[in-house]
Amino acid sequence: MFHKEYPNARRFELPEVQPLRGRSLEETILSRRSRRNYSKEPITMEELSRILFFSVGITGKIGRYYLRAYPSAGALAPVEVYPLIERATDSDLKGIYHYNSLEHCLEEIRKGSYIDELVEICYHQDFIRNAPICLILTVFEKRTRSKYGRRAKRYVLLDAGHAGENIYLECEFLGLSTCAIGAFDDEALCSLLEIDPEEEYPVLCYPISRRSKH
Numbered sequence: 001m002f003h004k005e006y007p008n009a010r011r012f013e014l015p016e017v018q019p020l021r022g023r024s025l026e027e028t029i030l031s032r033r034s035r036r037n038y039s040k041e042p043i044t045m046e047e048l049s050r051i052l053f054f055s056v057g058i059t060g061k062i063g064r065y066y067l068r069a070y071p072s073a074g075a076l077a078p079v080e081v082y083p084l085i086e087r088a089t090d091s092d093l094k095g096i097y098h099y100n101s102l103e104h105c106l107e108e109i110r111k112g113s114y115i116d117e118l119v120e121i122c123y124h125q126d127f128i129r130n131a132p133i134c135l136i137l138t139v140f141e142k143r144t145r146s147k148y149g150r151r152a153k154r155y156v157l158l159d160a161g162h163a164g165e166n167i168y169l170e171c172e173f174l175g176l177s178t179c180a181i182g183a184f185d186d187e188a189l190c191s192l193l194e195i196d197p198e199e200e201y202p203v204l205c206y207p208i209s210r211r212s213k214h
C-alpha cells in the first residue's frame with residue numbers, strides 16, 4: 001500500500017511503547033478538555049512516541065493493508081503527522097519531522113526553531129508559543145481519491161477527526177495538555193511543511209505540553 005516516507009532524510013528511532021495501566025478509557029473521556037495553558041517544560045521522547053503510536057500508529061495488518069490506531073475509509077490511512085519539536089528531553093532534536101509509521105521513527109524535514117512561525121501561521125494564537133511540541137496533521141487526499149473519487153473529500157476529514165480524538169485522549173491519559181487548532185493559513189503551513197497542496201493539505205495542529213501549574 002502507498003506509504004509516505006522520506007528515503008533520503010535523517011531518521012531518528014522512537015522508543016518502543018507498550019500500553020500502560022492507569023486511568024480508564026471512560027474516566028479519560030470524561031476529563032478530556034481543550035487545554036490552552038502550556039508550560040515550557042520539555043516533553044520526553046517516550047511521551048512523543050506514545051502519542052504518535054496510540055493516535056496514528058500501525059496496530060494490525062490485513063493482506064497488504066496496514067491498520068492504524070484510528071479507523072480509516074478503505075484502510076487507506078490518509079493522515080500524515082509532522083511533529084514540530086521545540087524542546088524534548090533526552091534528545092537534541094529541534095525542527096520539523098515526518099512520522100514514519102511503518103518504521104515508527106521520525107524523518108527530518110528541516111532543523112531549527114519554527115514555533116514563532118507556527119504561531120504567526122495560526123493567526124497569532126499566542127498560547128501555542130510555549131508548547132514544546134506541536135503535531136501537525138495533514139491528509140493525503142490523493143490516496144483516498146484513487147478509490148473513492150469525490151467522496152474522498154469527506155472521508156479524509158473523518159479519518160483525521162478520529163486520529164485527532166486519539167491525540168486528545170492519549171494526552172489526557174498521560175496528564176498532558178493539548179487543543180485542536182483548525183485556524184491557520186493553509187498556504188503558509190504547506191510551505192512550512194514543504195508539501196504539495198494538490199495532493200496533501202494540513203487539517204489540524206495539536207500543541208502539546210505538560211500541564212502549567214498556573
Ligand SMILES: Cc1cc2nc3c(=O)[nH]c(=O)nc-3n(C[C@H](O)[C@H](O)[C@H](O)COP(=O)(O)O)c2cc1C
Nearest residue numbers: 032033034035036122125179180181182183184204
Ligand atoms: C475542527 C476544530 C478546530 C478547532 N480550532 C481551534 C482553534 O483554532 N483554536 C482554539 O483555541 N481551539 C480550537 N478548537 C477547540 C474547540 O474550541 C474546543 O474543542 C471547543 O471549545 C470545545 O471544548 P472542549 O474540547 O474542551 O470540549 C478546535 C476544535 C475543533 C474540533
